Amino acid sequence: MRGMGISPGLWTAQCEPHARLRSRMSATVTVFFGMLLLTFFTACDRAPAPAEESGPKHSSNEAHLVRLPLDEVTRSGVTVEPVGRTAFRMYRTFPGVIRPNENALANITTLVRGRVAEVHADLGQMVKANQLLAVLHSGDLGLAQSAYLKARARRHVAEQAYQRAQFLFQEKVIGQAEAQRREGEMISIRAEAQEALEGLRLLGMDDRQIKSLERTHTIRSQVPIVAPFAGRVIARDLTKGELVETTDKLFAVADLSKVWVVANVSEKDVSYVQRATAVPNQPVEVYVTAYPDEVFQGTVSYVGDVLDTATRTMQVRLTLANPTGFLKPEMFATIRVSSAP
Known part of the structure; x- marks a missing residue:
């Protein structure tokens, strides 16, 4: 065996089948991975199938709509207006109290000393003009x-x-x-x-x-006590058999179809209120704690001339219509005064 060798031609003949096999395998692997990548990208580009919905279909715009019945729209005061340019206005709020209209308020006393014989009116009762309230013996x-x-x-x-x-x-x-x-x-x-x-x-x-x-x-000797005008009895301070003097207040009758709102304006806001109320009969919004969903409209009837020395505030008086009688004297209120900036 010594001196034995392989010729170059024989070695080349033996290696060529193996080279062709590796070439075919490489081409097969390349085609396989190419098909795999093509399948992957095709699956990513395809949109997922929409899920089946059991309920009715709604558009994206309708999902954000709020629908109100007509009576609810009217009660809420919602109005629809075309888009346009309007004057910008600012507002400030001030605390206040509802008072009876003093021009329609009567504190009823007696002009002669006497003893109460009869009482015909009670607290909260509606009375007519010249209606008998009480009778004194004098x-x-x-x-x-x-x-x-x-x-x-x-x-x-x-x-x-x-x-x-x-x-x-x-x-x-x-x-x-x-x-x-x-x-x-x-x-x-x-x-x-x-x-x-x-x-x-x-x-x-x-x-x-x-x-x-x-x-x-x-x-x-009978002294009749009568109502000076139609209104409601908002105060009563007498009982049968009581001896009354001329200085005693027996009844208070007020016409509450119109009431006042007396608000207190701080010193720093005086100029703002004077500027905002320069126009006569300008409407002012009034909010009452007892009716948080209601907005009442009033007009400024008086702006104070002096400030309270203790509170450093100025009084502003509004007049409000009160046909339903919802507004009661001594209720807390807030007024909103609007003005141009």
């Missing part, structure tokens, strides 16, 4: 009526005496001095009768009642 009124009847009788006697004196003076039965004395007495007694008459009027008697007294000469 001895002072009886004495005043008696004094008037006496003064009227003396006046009649004095007038008759003066007429006789004039006749006697013309017949020269009496002198001029006597006639003048009779005239002076008549003038003095007439003044006393007039004073007694005015006293009855000050005690609350009208002309009809005075004429009835003169005709019948019947003294009545």
